[in-house]
Amino acid sequence: MREMIKMVLVLTILSSFSGGLLAALKNGTQEKIEYQELQNVKGPAIEKILEGCENDPIVDRFKVADGEQERSFFVGIFDGKPKSIAFETYGKGFAGKVGVIVGVNLEDGSMLGAQVTTHNETPGVGSKAQDDPSFVSQFANKTVTDSFGVKPDGGNIDAIAGATITSRGVCMAVTEAGEIYKRLKPEIVKQLEKFNK
Amino acid sequence: MAKSIAYEFGKGLWKEIPPFRLVLGLCPVLAVTTSLQNGVGMGLATTFVLVCSNILVSMLRKVIPSKVRIACFIIIIATFVTVVELLMQAYAYTLYLQLGIFIPLIVVNCLVLGRAEAFAYKNPIIHSLSDGLGMGIGFTLSLGALGAVREIIGSGELLGYSVFGSSFKPFTFLIEAPGAFVCLGLMLAIMNLASKK
Amino acid sequence: MIKQKKLIVSHAPFIHNGSKISIKNYHIMLAALPALLAGIYYYGIQAVGVIGLSISFSVFWELAFNLIAKSEKRIGDGSSAVIGVVFAMMLPATAPWWIILIGTFVAIIIGREIFGGIGSNPFNPAVLGIAIIALSWKEYFDFNQALINFDMDFNMFYPLAALKSFGASSISSISVFDLMLGKQAGAIGAVFGIGIIIGGLYLIAKGIIRWEICFSFIAGIFLTSMTFAMFAPTTYAGPFFHLFTGYTLLGIFFLSPEDSSSPVNKMPMILYGLGCGILTILIRNIGVYADGILYAILIMNIINPLIDKIKPKAFGKV
Numbered sequence: 001m002r003e004m005i006k007m008v009l010v011l012t013i014l015s016s017f018s019g020g021l022l023a024a025l026k027n028g029t030q031e032k033i034e035y036q037e038l039q040n041v042k043g044p045a046i047e048k049i050l051e052g053c054e055n056d057p058i059v060d061r062f063k064v065a066d067g068e069q070e071r072s073f074f075v076g077i078f079d080g081k082p083k084s085i086a087f088e089t090y091g092k093g094f095a096g097k098v099g100v101i102v103g104v105n106l107e108d109g110s111m112l113g114a115q116v117t118t119h120n121e122t123p124g125v126g127s128k129a130q131d132d133p134s135f136v137s138q139f140a141n142k143t144v145t146d147s148f149g150v151k152p153d154g155g156n157i158d159a160i161a162g163a164t165i166t167s168r169g170v171c172m173a174v175t176e177a178g179e180i181y182k183r184l185k186p187e188i189v190k191q192l193e194k195f196n197k
Numbered sequence: 198m199a200k201s202i203a204y205e206f207g208k209g210l211w212k213e214i215p216p217f218r219l220v221l222g223l224c225p226v227l228a229v230t231t232s233l234q235n236g237v238g239m240g241l242a243t244t245f246v247l248v249c250s251n252i253l254v255s256m257l258r259k260v261i262p263s264k265v266r267i268a269c270f271i272i273i274i275a276t277f278v279t280v281v282e283l284l285m286q287a288y289a290y291t292l293y294l295q296l297g298i299f300i301p302l303i304v305v306n307c308l309v310l311g312r313a314e315a316f317a318y319k320n321p322i323i324h325s326l327s328d329g330l331g332m333g334i335g336f337t338l339s340l341g342a343l344g345a346v347r348e349i350i351g352s353g354e355l356l357g358y359s360v361f362g363s364s365f366k367p368f369t370f371l372i373e374a375p376g377a378f379v380c381l382g383l384m385l386a387i388m389n390l391a392s393k394k
Numbered sequence: 395m396i397k398q399k400k401l402i403v404s405h406a407p408f409i410h411n412g413s414k415i416s417i418k419n420y421h422i423m424l425a426a427l428p429a430l431l432a433g434i435y436y437y438g439i440q441a442v443g444v445i446g447l448s449i450s451f452s453v454f455w456e457l458a459f460n461l462i463a464k465s466e467k468r469i470g471d472g473s474s475a476v477i478g479v480v481f482a483m484m485l486p487a488t489a490p491w492w493i494i495l496i497g498t499f500v501a502i503i504i505g506r507e508i509f510g511g512i513g514s515n516p517f518n519p520a521v522l523g524i525a526i527i528a529l530s531w532k533e534y535f536d537f538n539q540a541l542i543n544f545d546m547d548f549n550m551f552y553p554l555a556a557l558k559s560f561g562a563s564s565i566s567s568i569s570v571f572d573l574m575l576g577k578q579a580g581a582i583g584a585v586f587g588i589g590i591i592i593g594g595l596y597l598i599a600k601g602i603i604r605w606e607i608c609f610s611f612i613a614g615i616f617l618t619s620m621t622f623a624m625f626a627p628t629t630y631a632g633p634f635f636h637l638f639t640g641y642t643l644l645g646i647f648f649l650s651p652e653d654s655s656s657p658v659n660k661m662p663m664i665l666y667g668l669g670c671g672i673l674t675i676l677i678r679n680i681g682v683y684a685d686g687i688l689y690a691i692l693i694m695n696i697i698n699p700l701i702d703k704i705k706p707k708a709f710g711k712v
Binding site for chain 2 (some may be wrong): 021026032036037118
């Protein structure tokens, strides 16, 4: 009986100590982590897409509810007006999800560009989707609401040599971006008025 | 019973160097050693967990009842792994992205649990500390070595710098998972050959 | 170091005709000769260089391993040379020397020596070597690209790649007879179908390879490709096209019946051959790769110990 109580006691104390420590640490690092995440993962991609904007898109962001999800949109201000937004979607790659940020010009629905953010693809093969600008540059100036596919599947995008599955994932993500854009456009426009100074 | 502290530290560096001699903790060894940086980063994270959990387990070895010792070890290890994960997210975000799922998986790394069970639970604190440190550094060195070999031959680069120039055609097989097995096996063979003489 | 291997008696049946390993290996090299000569005729002196390098590197790696591991030196029995020959047959004539060096390293050391040398390899070493280097350096194994500088009197392209990208209509102009004569782009020893068949029949007649494997392999290819061609004749090619393109004939007569990686009982041999043939066509028709022979054989090599357990029940045993 004594042993039993001791076992329960030790485990309880150990777990609560561990829980307390982690909770404190989590609170302490939360802000830093969120900032790091935006800065490192999406920052470079957003900067490339919204090149030449007058604001800091990571600061000027808003969230829109899409079904059960919340999506973040980053605003790019050109000539004093919030003309463009950038947001992230996901496609299925060779090894897990491939995150793609798509920038859209609100006036005509054309894409400013697409950039791959997070991926677990094979270095040197699938990772070219992120490193090789010639692949993602194919999306620039196309209409976002179109559907995209790689050429072997009868689509309109040249796949990366040796990484058809990754390329397909990117195309999937961009196609989905078009659907999200169609679905949420009224809400986005409403939100953007806040930035219209 | 206890041998000298220097011995406990030194054995992890050659005589019982973890992946090659104990053949423990192979999951991260194979999965994250696609480059030198990833290997060393993973090794350092594991070292931190190893040292901390060894100290704590050794401190509490008189208190922890032997029937629930594994559960206690896991709680201790999991706590430190989460600490590493949060810290890495906050301060070394790019490395965190590279290592991804394998950081939380340190919890189930046989090496950490194995040292807690086989060594720290039976030995005084200082010995456990030096054992953990030695093992951790040995682990880091092996991961770094494996990562460096795979990065140099498999992608022709080291830490992002080209080693052989642009005419070099990398042996991409070594970057893939089966290449990790072959590379590890060959290194093990070379090590056995070297220590036999 | 274990100097003498324990005598391990495997289960029946045993096949013995009084031959030695070295004689068997020289027969295989002789059988490879017609196909190789045709390759040399088509691709010239470059092909001779590739074949020579491949054989010498193979023997070199075995000798090097024997010296390091201090094991018995047995390069004289020609088994490494045979791997070198078969390896060279699967290379394009333009393969650079370092690809051959690394490929034979994978074949001899990783494919065979670390498993215990001759007779202990779970995979066909040459297939393993080619599969790994073809995975790493795709551009050298794209036969259209690699052989672009050869000017022949026939239409020089790799039929399987054409089939993969443009469907069956693109290959309808090729006659089977041209393919058999080697009028296609491909590896040194894989283009001249008639030569490989002559070599294969010679080996079967000598009892070095088993007809069960070869014929069930062909049957597997025929069954599967005919099924595919029946349902969608515009996308999938017929059985004869598959038989005479890529590594198919090489796979049937030289790769799949390799001693230690193929079964020894009759029923398992037939299953093994059928499996190779079916997988080949499945990979070619619905997989990503243009030629499925290598992966089909490697997969069946892995399954081999399992299917080799199927053996006849002793008479009267319940």
